[in-house]
Amino acid sequence: MSLTSLVPLIGIADVVIGLSLGSRLFLIAVGLSLIFGVLGVLNFAHGGFYMLGAYVTLAVVSNVVDNFWIAVVVGALAVGVVGAAIEFSAIRRLYNRVDSDLDQLIVTFGFVLVIHEAVRFIWGSGSYSIDPPDVFNFSVTLGGSTFNAYRLVVIGLAVGVLVALWLFITRTYFGSLVRGTSSDREMAAMLGVDVPRLYTGVFFLGSVLAGLGGALSAPLQATSPALGDQVIIDAFIVVVIGGLGSMSGAFVGAMLIGMMQSLGPQFISAGSIAIPFLAMVIVLLIRPEGLFGGIGE
Amino acid sequence: MSATDTGGRVSRFGSAVAEGWTRERFGLLGAVALVLIALAPPFQVYLFTDFLVVALFALGFNLLYGYTGLLSFGHGLFYAGGAYGIAIVLRDLGPVIADIVGAGISPLVTFVLGGVVGLVLVVLVAVPVGWLSVRLEEIYFALITLAFGMLGYSLIIQDPAGLTNGTDGVIVLLGTVDLGGFSLRIGGRRIYYAISAVTVVAATYGVWRVVNSPFGTVCKAIRESPDRAAALGIDVGHHRWMTFIVSAAVVGIAGVLRAGLASVASPGLTHWSTSAIAVIATVIGGATYFYGPIVGAFIFLYIRWAISRFPALEAYWELFFGALLIAVVLFFKQGAVGGLLLLRDRLFGDGDGDGGGGGGGGALNGGQASTAADDGAESGDDNARADRGDNS
Numbered sequence: 174m175s176l177t178s179l180v181p182l183i184g185i186a187d188v189v190i191g192l193s194l195g196s197r198l199f200l201i202a203v204g205l206s207l208i209f210g211v212l213g214v215l216n217f218a219h220g221g222f223y224m225l226g227a228y229v230t231l232a233v234v235s236n237v238v239d240n241f242w243i244a245v246v247v248g249a250l251a252v253g254v255v256g257a258a259i260e261f262s263a264i265r266r267l268y269n270r271v272d273s274d275l276d277q278l279i280v281t282f283g284f285v286l287v288i289h290e291a292v293r294f295i296w297g298s299g300s301y302s303i304d305p306p307d308v309f310n311f312s313v314t315l316g317g318s319t320f321n322a323y324r325l326v327v328i329g330l331a332v333g334v335l336v337a338l339w340l341f342i343t344r345t346y347f348g349s350l351v352r353g354t355s356s357d358r359e360m361a362a363m364l365g366v367d368v369p370r371l372y373t374g375v376f377f378l379g380s381v382l383a384g385l386g387g388a389l390s391a392p393l394q395a396t397s398p399a400l401g402d403q404v405i406i407d408a409f410i411v412v413v414i415g416g417l418g419s420m421s422g423a424f425v426g427a428m429l430i431g432m433m434q435s436l437g438p439q440f441i442s443a444g445s446i447a448i449p450f451l452a453m454v455i456v457l458l459i460r461p462e463g464l465f466g467g468i469g470e
Numbered sequence: 471m472s473a474t475d476t477g478g479r480v481s482r483f484g485s486a487v488a489e490g491w492t493r494e495r496f497g498l499l500g501a502v503a504l505v506l507i508a509l510a511p512p513f514q515v516y517l518f519t520d521f522l523v524v525a526l527f528a529l530g531f532n533l534l535y536g537y538t539g540l541l542s543f544g545h546g547l548f549y550a551g552g553a554y555g556i557a558i559v560l561r562d563l564g565p566v567i568a569d570i571v572g573a574g575i576s577p578l579v580t581f582v583l584g585g586v587v588g589l590v591l592v593v594l595v596a597v598p599v600g601w602l603s604v605r606l607e608e609i610y611f612a613l614i615t616l617a618f619g620m621l622g623y624s625l626i627i628q629d630p631a632g633l634t635n636g637t638d639g640v641i642v643l644l645g646t647v648d649l650g651g652f653s654l655r656i657g658g659r660r661i662y663y664a665i666s667a668v669t670v671v672a673a674t675y676g677v678w679r680v681v682n683s684p685f686g687t688v689c690k691a692i693r694e695s696p697d698r699a700a701a702l703g704i705d706v707g708h709h710r711w712m713t714f715i716v717s718a719a720v721v722g723i724a725g726v727l728r729a730g731l732a733s734v735a736s737p738g739l740t741h742w743s744t745s746a747i748a749v750i751a752t753v754i755g756g757a758t759y760f761y762g763p764i765v766g767a768f769i770f771l772y773i774r775w776a777i778s779r780f781p782a783l784e785a786y787w788e789l790f791f792g793a794l795l796i797a798v799v800l801f802f803k804q805g806a807v808g809g810l811l812l813l814r815d816r817l818f819g820d821g822d823g824d825g826g827g828g829g830g831g832g833a834l835n836g837g838q839a840s841t842a843a844d845d846g847a848e849s850g851d852d853n854a855r856a857d858r859g860d861n862s
Contacts, residue, residue: 215609215612215613263796263800266800267799267800272539274608274609275539275541275608275609275612276799276803278541278609278612279541279749279753279795279799280795280796280799280800282746282749282795283792283793283794283795283796283799284792284796285792286788286789286791286792286795287789287792287793287796289788289792290786290788290789290792291789293785293786294786294789402743406616406620406742409613409616409617410617413613413617446624446627446628447621447624447625447628450617450618450620450621450624451621453613453614453617454602454614454617454618454621457606457610457613457614457617458602458605458606458614461606461610
């Protein structure tokens with residue numbers, strides 16, 4: 174297959190789909206990365222948070238208010254509350270342990286099981302889907318290929334979240350507390366930062382982002398209890414490639430993986446789903462701090 | 471908990487041995503129990519075989535987690551490696567072997583050869599994977615093993631080499647040995663149980679010997695303090711690598727047995743959620759004890775079975791294990807074996823204020839005390855680990 178015959182295969186729709194997949198991955202990965210960067214906790218339950226966000230949004234839209242955007246906000250905030258409760262009740266007990274990293278990983282894995290089963294208990298094992306909000310539910314045709322306009326909204330919102338987070342971390346007082354605490358917890362505590370409360374706040378924020386990712390993706394995918402298990406692996410790949418704790422890394426990594434998921438199968442038929450894992454292994458071996466920037470921003 | 475507490479516990483264990491409960495008697499009792507189980511109803515025999523296989527899986531996993539402090543979320547790769555090794559040999563080499571050794575005995579020869587191939591395959595995979603993985607520590611090790619496991623998973627389901635039959639997996643037919651009037655169905659519940667029991671007991675003994683060998687002592691030294699071990703001239707990376715390979719090999723044997731028990735080698739074995747079973751069993755049983763993973767596997771399978779008796783709860787058994795996992799890590803790091811030892815001390819101890827740190831209260835009290843020790847300083851952790859070493 175020559176290069177010229179490859180080019181027409183990549184339609185604009187594929188690129189848009191890849192970027193929208195990347196956007197949902199960014200929203201889950203940036204929360205994961207933020208929590209790791211500040212608290213040092215690798216939250217295995219983050220995929221569960223994403224799934225929960227999608228379910229709450231679906232439930233609100235179909236049972237409470239027929240407004241997608243209100244449901245998205247409710248979904249994201251509800252997940253934030255669940256996340257903060259988990260941090261407050263369980264994870265904070267482990268910060269001072271000798272093997273705290275592994276204990277945190279195991280406890281958050283325990284919450285993976287709990288959230289998964291709770292979701293199945295409440296909503297059953299079937300899968301749900303909803304339409305994108307009416308305003309954006311139309312097809313766009315660009316360069317001969319067609320995609321749903323809502324995908325562009327998701328991409329735009331992901332970029333918006335990246336910018337807002339960046340401004341929040343670099344320009345606000347709370348952001349400077351977060352930065353200070355992530356680089357030296359003891360010193361921040363000594364200077365009067367209420368570290369436990371800040372940690373709960375960061376965990377809340379990270380969980381809200383995961384919930385937002387799930388909520389916004391609800392119209393783009395089938396929402397089922399298996400969703401959490403799938404996206405957490407993708408999110409791990411993204412944060413490893415981007416660098417655990419790096420926000421811009423999460424963005425670049427997420428878009429990379431999104432494009433890979435969208436375009437990969439067209440280039441390599443066999444073994445294409447292995448490539449992200451291979452990339453994860455290689456990055457961990459060569460640059461464990463990630464390809465883009467180090468711990469921090 | 472203090473160092474003297476652990477010392478006391480171990481010495482009482484020692485005195486129990488002196489009173490006539492020798493290791494031989496324990497062994498004999500165990501052997502009698504294993505034989506009696508073979509006479510149980512078929513489903514119970516199956517359940518117990520399942521327990522033995524998961525126990526070996528968790529035991530192999532814990533060589534790495536409990537003994538060297540490396541948490542792998544990718545041991546499903548080696549579990550599947552063993553399973554696919556034997557499954558592919560049975561599928562592709564059965565007729566060839568029948569031509570060589572004769573049809574009557576060929577199922578047994580194929581089964582044994584398949585098991586050996588499965589084990590060799592696992593070691594061949596574990597050598598490079600381990601070499602690369604042990605360069606990383608803590609969550610980075612967990613992440614790279616997760617990545618290797620999922621890499622294996624995706625290769626198995628996409629099957630670029632045409633060996634693994636994609637998402638359907640490879641059917642495992644064990645066949646019947648036929649020697650004149652004497653015939654033996656290898657896959658029969660009781661026969662397969664006997665094979666599994668002998669294999670698992672032998673493998674467990676092997677692991678026990680490794681743990682208590684000079685090699686095991688080096689592992690423990692590395693676990694306590696990699697820096698101090700390195701200062702003593704121990705090649706830390708090399709020993710971690712070797713432990714990784716031994717751990718994978720043990721898990722590979724469990725995988726071989728799994729294939730025969732489930733009659734299929736399926737890609738799900740490689741998925742991280744299968745690797746997590748070893749984590750759940752080990753943590754619940756008590757990673758700081760040699761027998762912890764075995765007790766944990768017992769709890770895992772039998773509680774799951776008990777839950778399945780109640781149709782309303784059956785579908786949600788994972789909820790129970792999730793909650794149990796959280797509770798054990800948060801409040802009772804010693805797991806079930808720690809709890810049992812504490813209980814034994816309370817029932818049979820000589821009442822010198824041991825176990826839970828000052829007596830009084832139930833197991834929970836002891837759990838909090840030991841958690842506090844974990845929380846506090848390294849000494850608490852050392853204490854728990856020294857305990858494991860002596861009890862193994």
